[in-house]
Amino acid sequence: MSTISAYRRANDSVGIRNYIIVISTVSCVNTVVSKIGLHTGAIPITHEQGCVEFEDDHRQTVLALMRAGQNPNVYGVIVVGLGCEQTSSKDLIEAIESFGKPVKSLLVQQEGGSPETIAKGIELVRQLQKESTEVIRETESLAGLVVGVQCGGSDWTTAISGNTVIGRMTDLVIENGGTVLMSEVFGFPGSEHIVAERMITHEKGVEVLKMVEELRNDFLNDHGQTIEKINPTEGNKAGGITTLVEKSMGNIKKMGSSRIEGILKLGEQVPYPGLWIVDARVQGPDQFGTTGFAMAGANVTVFSTGRGTPIGNAVMPVIKITGNPKAYKRLESILDFNAGTVLEGKTIDSTGKELYEFLLEVASGKQTKSEINESFEFAIPREKARLT
Numbered sequence: 393m394s395t396i397s398a399y400r401r402a403n404d405s406v407g408i409r410n411y412i413i414v415i416s417t418v419s420c421v422n423t424v425v426s427k428i429g430l431h432t433g434a435i436p437i438t439h440e441q442g443c444v445e446f447e448d449d450h451r452q453t454v455l456a457l458m459r460a461g462q463n464p465n466v467y468g469v470i471v472v473g474l475g476c477e478q479t480s481s482k483d484l485i486e487a488i489e490s491f492g493k494p495v496k497s498l499l500v501q502q503e504g505g506s507p508e509t510i511a512k513g514i515e516l517v518r519q520l521q522k523e524s525t526e527v528i529r530e531t532e533s534l535a536g537l538v539v540g541v542q543c544g545g546s547d548w549t550t551a552i553s554g555n556t557v558i559g560r561m562t563d564l565v566i567e568n569g570g571t572v573l574m575s576e577v578f579g580f581p582g583s584e585h586i587v588a589e590r591m592i593t594h595e596k597g598v599e600v601l602k603m604v605e606e607l608r609n610d611f612l613n614d615h616g617q618t619i620e621k622i623n624p625t626e627g628n629k630a631g632g633i634t635t636l637v638e639k640s641m642g643n644i645k646k647m648g649s650s651r652i653e654g655i656l657k658l659g660e661q662v663p664y665p666g667l668w669i670v671d672a673r674v675q676g677p678d679q680f681g682t683t684g685f686a687m688a689g690a691n692v693t694v695f696s697t698g699r700g701t702p703i704g705n706a707v708m709p710v711i712k713i714t715g716n717p718k719a720y721k722r723l724e725s726i727l728d729f730n731a732g733t734v735l736e737g738k739t740i741d742s743t744g745k746e747l748y749e750f751l752l753e754v755a756s757g758k759q760t761k762s763e764i765n766e767s768f769e770f771a772i773p774r775e776k777a778r779l780t
Contacts, residue, residue: 394568396537397529397756399464402492406536407464408691408755410524411435411707412517414470415457417484418442418477424506425472428513432521434470435706437770443477449774450478455659456772459687461488461495463707464536467527468494468520470513475501494520529757534570537755538662540685540693540708541574541646544678546624547631547698547716551642553734553743554696554715560744561694561751562648562667571662573688574647575670575681580604581619582637583644587669590652599655600669607673631699646696658773659687672773679703679771682710686770692754694747702726704762706770711751711760726761 399407412434416425422438429436437460441453461469461484469488473481485495496516503509541558543550562572580587584604588597611619624633633639653666662668672684682693682705694711695703700723704710714720717732729750734743754760762768 394534394752395531396534396752398532398536399467399527400530400532401464405464405491405689406532406691407466408537408757409465409709410467410527411465412468412470412520412524413437413460413466413706414472414513414517415461415484416442417457417471417473417479417481420474420477421472421500421509424500424509424513427510428470428472428517431510431514432517434517434521435768437706439770439772441772442479445478452658452774453772454479454484456683456687458484458487459659459689460707460770461493462491463686463689465691465707466493467524469496470516470520471495471497472509472513473497473499475499494523496520534565534568535665537565537570537692538688538690539565539570539572539751540682540690541572541696542576542678542681542685542693543643543646543696544681544703545697545699545701546628546633546639546642547719548633549715549719549732549735550696550698551638551645552715553731553740554698554713555642555645556740557713557715557731557734557743557747558646558694558696559648560740561747562646563650564745564748565751566648566650566665566667569665571665572647572650572667573656573662573670573685573690574644574667575672575684576643577603577607577669577671577673578619578623578675579636579640579643581608581623581640582635583640587644587647587652590647592651592653596652596654603655603671603673610673627699656688658684661689674773676774677771679705679769680773682708682769683771684773687773692751694751696731697727700726702762702765702767703769704760704765704767706768709754709760710762710767711754712762713747726765728761
C-alpha cells in the first residue's frame, strides 16, 4: 500500500503543503493583499467581487473564499477587508476556524489605511509562518489524498498520450485508497453515454445524461448557438483536434477504468474516497476548473496540456504534464512530466506508473513548476445556481 508524507490537520483531513494565504474579502483591498504577499511569500487570493453582488453571485464568492481557507493544504489565513463591504469578515473567519485553522483579520478602515494594514499584515504572516514550522509531516495512507485531473491547451497528443497516462495514474490512486476528481463538463458532450455507463448505479448514470442535456439546452438558450460552435477552441483546432466528440473522447480518458461514485456540486466536499465528477458547468479559462477542485478539498491537480500552459493554483500544487515530446523540450520551465515518451515507444502502463510515483513525491513535498514559478491563480467559478 502506497503512503505519502503529509500534515494531519485538526479536523483529521490531510494536507500536503503548509501554505499561509492572505484572502481579500472585496476587490477594494486587492492591492493591500498583494503587497502583504509580496513582502512575506504568503499566497494572496484576490478577486473582482465582494460587494454590490446579487445574492447567488455573492454566495458563490463567499463559498469560494471559505473553501480556499478550509483547504487542507492551508496552515493559516489572514483575512483582509475594507470594513463596509458586502462580504462579512466575521462569518468568513468563523467558517475557516471551524476547520481548526488559525485565522487573523484586518480591516483597512480600522487599521488607519493601506500602509498600516500592510505593515500589520506582514507581522501577522510572520507569526503564522513561525508557527507553521512546528508542524511536521507524518506518514499517511492515500485515504486522505484528493487529486484533481484536468486538461487544457490541448492538441492531438493530449488524448493519445497525455490523458491516457493520467488515466493509468487515476486507477492507481483509486486502487490505493485515494480520491480523484474530474470536472470539465463542457468537454463531456459526445461521450456522456460512456461516462453514464461508468457510474456505480443506473440512477447516477441518468444524472450524467441529464446534466449534459441541461448543459446543451442552457447553451442554446443563452447564446443561440450549440456548444460545438466554441468547443473545440481555435487553439485546439490548430493543435489537430477536429470535433467536440473527438475532444470529449480524449477528455474522459483521464478517468481511467475505475467506477464513478457520483456527482459533486461546486463547493461540495468529497464524502468518501473514489472517483467523482465535480459539476462545475463554467465557461471560461482553465483556472475555473482547478479552483473548483480546490473548493472540493483537492490537495493537488494533475493537468495535461499538449500546447502548454503555466497556470497553478493558490492552495494546491499543479503537476503539469504533456503528451507532446516537442512541447516538453520547448516548455520544460513550466512542465513537470513528459508523457510524450509514449509516442516514442514507452508503454502507457509504465509511464502511468511513473506519473503516479511522481505524484506521490509531490504529495510528500517535491515542488512543482507552478510553485517554483509562483503561479498561484485562484479564479472564482461562475455558473447558474448549482452550489452546495
